[in-house]
Amino acid sequence: MTSACATVETAGSPLLALEELRVSFSRGRIEAVKGVSLALRRGEVLALVGESGSGKSVTAKSLLGLTRYTGGTVTGGRALWHGGNDTVTDLLALPEARLERLRGDRIAMIFQEPMTSLNPVLTIGYQLTESAIRHHGLSRAQADARALEALEQVRMSDPAKRLGQFPHELSGGMRQRVMIAMALMCRPDLLIADEPTTALDVTVQAEILALLKTIQRESGMAVLFITHDMGVVAEIADRVAVMLAGEIIEEGSVGQVFAAPRRDYTRQLLDAAPKLGTAPVAPVRHPDPGAAALSVRNLRVRFPMRSGLLRRVTSELHAVEDVSFDVAARETLAIVGESGCGKSTTAKAILRLIEADSGEILLDGRDICALPHHELKRARRGLQMVFQDPYASLNPRMRIFDTVAEPFRIHSSQKPRQLRATVLELLERVGLSPEMANRFPHQFSGGQRQRIAIARALALRPRVIIADEPVSALDVSIQAQILELLREVQDEFNIALLFISHDMGVVEKVSDRIAVMHMGEIVEIGPRDAVLSDPRHSYTRRLLDAVPVAHPELRRVRDADTRTVGSPVFAPGAREPSAPLEPVRDGHFVRPDAG
Amino acid sequence: MLGYITRRLLGVIPVLLMVSLIVFMLMHAAPGDPVSMLISDEASPEDRARVAAAWGLDQPVWVQYLNFLQNAVMLDFGDSFRYQQPVIDLVLERLPASLELALYATLMAVIVGIPLGIWAAARPNSIVDTLASFGGFFGISMPNFWLGIMLILIFAGQLNLLPSGGRMSWGDEIPRLTGFLTVDAVLQGRWGELRLAFVHLLLPTVVLGTAMTGIIMQLTRASMLENLAEDYVMTARAKGVRARTILWLHAFRNALVSVITIIGLEFGALLSGAIIVETIFSWPGIGQLLIQGIGARDFPLITGLVIIYTALFVLLNLLIDVLYTIVDPRIRMR
Numbered sequence: 001m002t003s004a005c006a007t008v009e010t011a012g013s014p015l016l017a018l019e020e021l022r023v024s025f026s027r028g029r030i031e032a033v034k035g036v037s038l039a040l041r042r043g044e045v046l047a048l049v050g051e052s053g054s055g056k057s058v059t060a061k062s063l064l065g066l067t068r069y070t071g072g073t074v075t076g077g078r079a080l081w082h083g084g085n086d087t088v089t090d091l092l093a094l095p096e097a098r099l100e101r102l103r104g105d106r107i108a109m110i111f112q113e114p115m116t117s118l119n120p121v122l123t124i125g126y127q128l129t130e131s132a133i134r135h136h137g138l139s140r141a142q143a144d145a146r147a148l149e150a151l152e153q154v155r156m157s158d159p160a161k162r163l164g165q166f167p168h169e170l171s172g173g174m175r176q177r178v179m180i181a182m183a184l185m186c187r188p189d190l191l192i193a194d195e196p197t198t199a200l201d202v203t204v205q206a207e208i209l210a211l212l213k214t215i216q217r218e219s220g221m222a223v224l225f226i227t228h229d230m231g232v233v234a235e236i237a238d239r240v241a242v243m244l245a246g247e248i249i250e251e252g253s254v255g256q257v258f259a260a261p262r263r264d265y266t267r268q269l270l271d272a273a274p275k276l277g278t279a280p281v282a283p284v285r286h287p288d289p290g291a292a293a294l295s296v297r298n299l300r301v302r303f304p305m306r307s308g309l310l311r312r313v314t315s316e317l318h319a320v321e322d323v324s325f326d327v328a329a330r331e332t333l334a335i336v337g338e339s340g341c342g343k344s345t346t347a348k349a350i351l352r353l354i355e356a357d358s359g360e361i362l363l364d365g366r367d368i369c370a371l372p373h374h375e376l377k378r379a380r381r382g383l384q385m386v387f388q389d390p391y392a393s394l395n396p397r398m399r400i401f402d403t404v405a406e407p408f409r410i411h412s413s414q415k416p417r418q419l420r421a422t423v424l425e426l427l428e429r430v431g432l433s434p435e436m437a438n439r440f441p442h443q444f445s446g447g448q449r450q451r452i453a454i455a456r457a458l459a460l461r462p463r464v465i466i467a468d469e470p471v472s473a474l475d476v477s478i479q480a481q482i483l484e485l486l487r488e489v490q491d492e493f494n495i496a497l498l499f500i501s502h503d504m505g506v507v508e509k510v511s512d513r514i515a516v517m518h519m520g521e522i523v524e525i526g527p528r529d530a531v532l533s534d535p536r537h538s539y540t541r542r543l544l545d546a547v548p549v550a551h552p553e554l555r556r557v558r559d560a561d562t563r564t565v566g567s568p569v570f571a572p573g574a575r576e577p578s579a580p581l582e583p584v585r586d587g588h589f590v591r592p593d594a595g
Numbered sequence: 596m597l598g599y600i601t602r603r604l605l606g607v608i609p610v611l612l613m614v615s616l617i618v619f620m621l622m623h624a625a626p627g628d629p630v631s632m633l634i635s636d637e638a639s640p641e642d643r644a645r646v647a648a649a650w651g652l653d654q655p656v657w658v659q660y661l662n663f664l665q666n667a668v669m670l671d672f673g674d675s676f677r678y679q680q681p682v683i684d685l686v687l688e689r690l691p692a693s694l695e696l697a698l699y700a701t702l703m704a705v706i707v708g709i710p711l712g713i714w715a716a717a718r719p720n721s722i723v724d725t726l727a728s729f730g731g732f733f734g735i736s737m738p739n740f741w742l743g744i745m746l747i748l749i750f751a752g753q754l755n756l757l758p759s760g761g762r763m764s765w766g767d768e769i770p771r772l773t774g775f776l777t778v779d780a781v782l783q784g785r786w787g788e789l790r791l792a793f794v795h796l797l798l799p800t801v802v803l804g805t806a807m808t809g810i811i812m813q814l815t816r817a818s819m820l821e822n823l824a825e826d827y828v829m830t831a832r833a834k835g836v837r838a839r840t841i842l843w844l845h846a847f848r849n850a851l852v853s854v855i856t857i858i859g860l861e862f863g864a865l866l867s868g869a870i871i872v873e874t875i876f877s878w879p880g881i882g883q884l885l886i887q888g889i890g891a892r893d894f895p896l897i898t899g900l901v902i903i904y905t906a907l908f909v910l911l912n913l914l915i916d917v918l919y920t921i922v923d924p925r926i927r928m929r
Contacts, residue, residue, distance in 0.1 A: 066832055104834035111833075116826040121848045121923055131834040166924040182834065 012042035014082055015189060015222050016063070021077035021092070023058050023067055032058045032072065034246040042189065045216060045223040047233040047254075049269060050243035051475035056226050059243070060192045063091055063224075064107055065099040081106075083189075104131035108183035112195040114175035118167040124178055125163030132185045150181035154211060172339075173204035180212065187219065194226045201338035202502065206546035209235050228476060231273040231505070231548030234258060242266050254552045265477075272476035273550035274505035276532060292326035292362075293496035294350070294383075294464045299323040299359035301342075301349050305569065318568045318575065319345040320356070321520040327464065327496040332487075334499045334511035334528075336543070342520040342568075343500045347466045350498070351385055352376065364463060381411050384457035388469035390449030394441040400427070400452055401437035407459040423459075430455045430485060447478035451485065458489060465490075466498045471506055483510050504547040508532065513587070516540045519568045521578060526588030536590040600913070607909045614905045615667065615898070619660050622894050633676055650676075663898070672899030677891040682899035686881060690903075691774025692762055693873070693880030697865040699796055700804035705858065708808045712815025717842055719820060727812060734809025743802040743875040750798060758795050760877035767791055799876045803869060807861045814857050818850035825849070851922045859915035863908045 016039070023033040033055040040046050050056045061067045062074050079091040083106060091099070103109075108131075111117040119127060128150065129143035138146065144163060151159035154177040167175055176196060183191055193212065197205040213236055216223050225237060233240055233254065240257045242250040242265065250263045261267045301320040304313040320342045327333045335343045349356040352368065360367045368379045384407075387393035394403055404423045408414050414422065424434040430451040441449055450470060457465050467486065471479040487510065490497050501507050507514060508528070515525040516539065524537040535541045581589035630647050638646075647653045651662060666673065672682035708731075715727040751759035758764065762776055769788050772779045777796070780789035822828065823846050831845045870882035877883075881900060888896035919926045 064833060066829065069829065069832060100835045100837065102835070103832065104836075109830075109833040111826060111830060113826055117830045119827040119831070119845050119849070120925055122845070130831075130836055134835060134837070168925045179830070182830075 012044075012220075014039065015042045015044075016040040016082070017078075017080040018059075018063070019078045019080070021059060021062060021079065022075045023055070023062050023072050024075050025072050028073070028075065031075075032246055033062070035077070036243070036246070036248055038241060038248070040190070040222050040224060042222055043216075043220045045213075045225060045236055045238045047225045047227060047237035047240045048243060049227055049230065049233055049240055051228055051477065053245075054243040055246040056243045057194055060109070060194055060224060060226055063192065064103050064109060065091070065094065065096065066109075101135065104183075104188075105135040105186045106188055107190045107192065108186070108188040109192040109194065110176070110179045110183050110196050112198050114172050114179055114199060117179060118175055120167055122166075123163065124165050124167065124170070128163070128178070128182050128185060131182070135186050146185060147181070150184045151178075153184055153215060154178075154181045156181065172200055173207065176200060176204075176208055177211070180208075180215070184215065184219070188221055190222045190224065191216075192224045192226070195228070196225075197232060198227070198229070202504065203338060203542060203546040205232075206548070209548065212236065228269075229273060229548065230258075230270050230550040234273075234550050234552045235548040242269065258550065258552050268477055268480075270550055272479060272505060274503075274508055274547050276504065276508065276544060276547060276549055291328050293329045293364060294327045294498065295325075295360075295362040295365075296346075296350065297324050297360040297362065299346065299349055299361065300357045301345050301354065302357050313572060315569050315571050318520045318570060320349060321568075321575075322578070323359070323517075323520075323522055325515055325522065325525060327498055329463070329494045329496050330491060331512050332490065332497040332499050332510050333513045333515060334501060334507040335515045335517055336501055336504070336507050337517035338502060338543075340568075341517040343517050344468055346517070347385070347468050347498070347500055350466060351380070351383060377411075381407075381460040382463040384460065384462040384465050386450070386453050386457050386465060386467040386470045389473050390446050390453055391441075391473070393453055394449055396441050399438050399440060400432075400444075403441075403452060404437075404455050404459060407456060411460055426455045426458060427452075429458070429489065445478075446474050447482060450474065450482050454482075454485060454489065458493065461493060462495065464496045464498065466500070468500045469502070470499075472501065472503055479506065486510065504544070516543065521591065522581070524588075524590045525581070526584065526590075527586065530584070530586070530588040534584075534588075536584055536588075538593050540590075600917070603913050603916070607906070607913075610909055611902060611905060612664075615664065615902055616660070618898050618901045619656075619663065622898060623656050625892075667899075667902065672902070673895035675888070675893050675896040677887070677893045677896065682895050685884060685896065686899060686903055688774070689879055689881045689884050692776075692878060693866060693869055693882060695775045695777065696796065696799055696803060696869060696872070696878060696880060697862060699800045700807060700865055701858065701862050703800055703804040704807035704811050704861070708811030709815050709854065712812040713819055713842060713847060715812070715816045716819030716823065717838075724816075728816070731809040731812040731816075734805045735813070736809075737805055739802050739806065740871050740875060742805060743798070743872060746798050746802060747875070757798055759798075760875075762792070762795050762879060763788070764791055764795075799872050799878055802875075803865060803872045807865065810857060810861060811854065815850060815854055818853045819846055822846040822849045848922070852919060852926075855915060855918050855922060859911055859918075863911050866907060867904060 018036060018038040021033050021036045022031065024031045032053075036055070036059050038046065038048075038059075048056045048059065058067055058072060061070070062072070063079055067074060074092050077092060081089050081091050081102075083089060091102070094102070118124075125144065125147060128147040129138070129140070132138045132143045132146050133140075147163060148159050151162055156162055156174065156177050162170070162178070167178075170178065179196070196212070197208050200208060209232065212223070212225075215221075223236075225233075227233060237254050239253050240251065241248050242257070242263070244265050250257060250261065250266050257266065258270065261270060299320055300318075300322060303317040303319055305315045305317055306312060307314045323342075323346055325333060335346065337343045345354065348354045350361050352361075356369060359369065361369050363379060363382050366379065368376065368383075371379055398406075401420075401423055404426055405419055408419055408422065424437060427434060427437060432448065432451055432455070436444075441452070444452065453470075470486070471482050474482060483506065486497065489495065497510075499507070499510055511528045513526060514528050514531040515522045516531065516537065517523070518539045524531060524535065524540045531540065532544065535544055579592045581591050583589050630643055630650075630652055633650065634643060634646050644653065651659060654662070663673070670683050674680060675682050675685055678685055711727045711730070715724040718724055747759045750757040763769075767788055769776070769779055769783060769785050772782055776792040777789060780786070780792055819842075823842075825846075828841060828845060831841050836845070867882070869878075869880060870886055872878065873880045873882040874886060881903075885897065885900050887893075888900065
């Protein structure tokens with residue numbers, strides 16, 4: 001018996017009963033929610049799990065009558081709300097004016113994107129107090145006092161100062177704390193959290209999850225937690241409902257669903273979550289040593305930061321600092337780290353999309369940093385990139401054929417007929433049919449677009465492919481297919497893969513070796529299993545600790561407090577060189593811990 | 596803040612230098628001899644040479660340019676050929692008339708255009724939106740010379756309700772303080788003259804401001820629609836904020852940055868675009884002055900006016916940039 005099941009049994013009275021909810025879009029042409037029923041008790045955490053388009057967000061938004069603002073119409077069902085004093089109201093039948101009084105008061109909602117969910121031109125204080133003044137008629141001073149209390153509840157550092165600040169002055173994690181504080185202002189009975197940690201770094205996610213759990217336990221409010229990540233579900237929920245294509249396909253306590261999933265789809269979702277030693281993953285390949293396709297030596301990128309009347313350089317941002325590694329053909333080196341650690345800057349510097357300040361980048365033994373412009377163009381054939389966002393990285397006005405053919409047109413002079421054959425062959429290789437060649441990017445799904453991006457990267461038969469978060473914009477079931485494809489073409493074409501990611505679940509599946517980056521430096525590098533099972537650097541340990549594992553029994557008690565984050569900004573010449581990496585064993589190196 | 600403004604003001608200098616050089620070169624490349632404008636056709640070659648020497652027109656072009664620059668630093672743009680008095684005096688006398696007209700036209704555009712745009716955006720594709728958008732396009736596409744003449748025909752000609760031109764009726768002039776008639780009238784408590792000043796302003800303001808009203812309305816609508824689709828609007832709705840507050844505070848504060856940009860640009864365009872309106876309504880502003888200057892090949896006047904226009908534009912842009920930072924806390928002055 002897990003702790004999760006115990007909570008269910010001691011849960012309170014019914015709070016919300018959703019019956020046969022139906023929501024459609026485009027005047028009934030698309031039915032997004034097809035008869036969803038859910039029950040939620042006071043003080044209970046229910047996770048609604050599914051991929052994008054499964055209807056989970058729409059279900060949640062229709063409880064507050066918010067679907068109408070995104071073009072949706074509730075076409076059927078009831079949402080019975082037990083509002084205390086034995087009153088029961090159907091939320092779906094309430095007029096807008098009455099709903100408005102309920103929103104933010106009895107039912108609060110927080111969203112996925114902390115960067116865009118706060119109004120950029122209004123102060124934190126104003127946005128926090130707005131609902132309390134509106135719903136409870138508090139005076140400015142009373143509302144401010146309540147806001148301070150809420151900010152303290154979410155463990156915000158320096159709460160009094162925050163009231164006068166604007167959203168852009170806070171980090172993503174702090175903004176999500178503000179969002180939670182905002183939701184707590186009127187002490188709601190139900191908190192709807194729509195993927196509240198998806199956009200956050202993994203260590204910040206861990207803090208926010210711990211915080212939500214603590215507050216939920218202290219306040220006894222119910223939480224409807226929407227997510228796609230089974231690891232997160234295992235961390236926080238009492239019960240799970242799995243949604244697929246507008247319907248709930250499986251429901252039960254966390255213990256039941258994780259131990260014995262009844263549906264294949266649920267199993268697939270569980271497989272996508274990181275294991276970190278709790279289950280076997282793909283075997284590591286051992287490429288032949290000494291044959292590095294790409295070697296990076298002492299790479300350094302610093303961005304000058306200017307200030308004052310004369311715009312003099314007063315400090316430097318050390319984006320990439322003394323980074324060295326090798327990647328061999330048929331090998332995958334994963335660079336992991338949180339946003340701002342320098343992993344994407346490293347990729348851009350290798351491609352010379354930004355110029356490195358110093359260091360060598362050896363492609364098959366030739367230093368491409370030293371190449372003049374015309375030779376660089378030729379060298380670039382050997383070095384290709386797959387980007388994170390398949391919606392942004394394909395030109396929307398170019399047909400797929402032209403997108404894939406473009407590298408040939410730039411670098412070789414193939415005859416049209418030959419070119420056509422080559423491109424179609426490539427498309428087939430990545431799993432697309434030749435007749436798709438004349439379509440435009442918007443006619444493809446995210447996964448298909450990423451296949452196109454891979455075909456484009458393969459076009460010139462490169463030695464090295466750099467993939468910058470290639471699957472993080474995709475649903476988990478699609479992720480697995482794209483990773484499989486990458487692995488296949490890597491073996492087939494002898495490619496060295498530099499795989500940049502923040503997602504441990506993905507890294508664990510694809511990598512042969514792992515390099516952990518922190519504040520511009522590689523703090524630990526080594527074979528995958530060595531790094532994951534025997535992390536030596538304190539930052540690696542903290543990173544791995546923060547990853548939610550899809551095992552409710554392994555739920556960890558975490559500290560909800562913020563930690564201080566170091567800054568990679570230094571006055572020119574002020575940084576002491578870090579100690580060099582020291583060997584642990586068999587290609588596993590670690591930088592000695594400073595603290 | 597001060598450092599930023601200082602830097603921006605220093606940046607004005609090369610702009611003014613470039614513009615003055617281009618204008619100076621163009622004036623000299625244009626056909627026609629300015630000396631012939633100063634003296635009758637029958638004058639003897641000796642007389643011509645004397646006049647040319649007196650105005651410095653016998654010097655090489657680059658010497659003329661350097662002389663001009665030296666004086667221009669002291670705001671001395673030379674004497675107008677046509678009026679035989681300093682250009683700067685002419686401009687300062689006429690500038691308030693143009694500014695006053697442009698300010699009232701902008702005021703009208705803002706007061707009418709912004710609420711209409713917000714109203715339309717609040718109910719996209721409703722009747723209100725359709726009508727407002729139609730009105731907006733109507734205002735943008737209406738040629739102002741035609742609108743001006745029609746309004747004069749109707750309100751001055753047929754109905755005889757409003758004056759057909761000028762800033763003030765003959766004999767009702769009041770002592771000049773700021774040059775802005777409405778302000779001067781208030782300062783001196785001359786309420787009858789205040790009314791007259793407004794009566795004279797009405798038609799030119801409407802004609803000048805119509806296109807800008809349409810543009811501001813359309814832009815406000817588009818910008819509001821964009822902001823109403825943002826995540827933070829959903830957050831505000833989920834908080835139970837009133838629809839009106841969401842519209843006028845949450846979304847409009849964000850839409851304001853683009854609206855301010857267009858107000859600034861359009862105000863600049865009004866200053867130069869007023870040339871036609873000033874001509875139709877015999878409005879004694881700098882637009883009219885420029886037209887007369889061009890007709891008379893009045894080199895110093897044209898050069899001086901163009902440089903003053905440029906300076907106004909640049910300062911206006913600086914003002915807009917400073918306003919940005921007040922409206923949007925994310926924009927910092929560097």
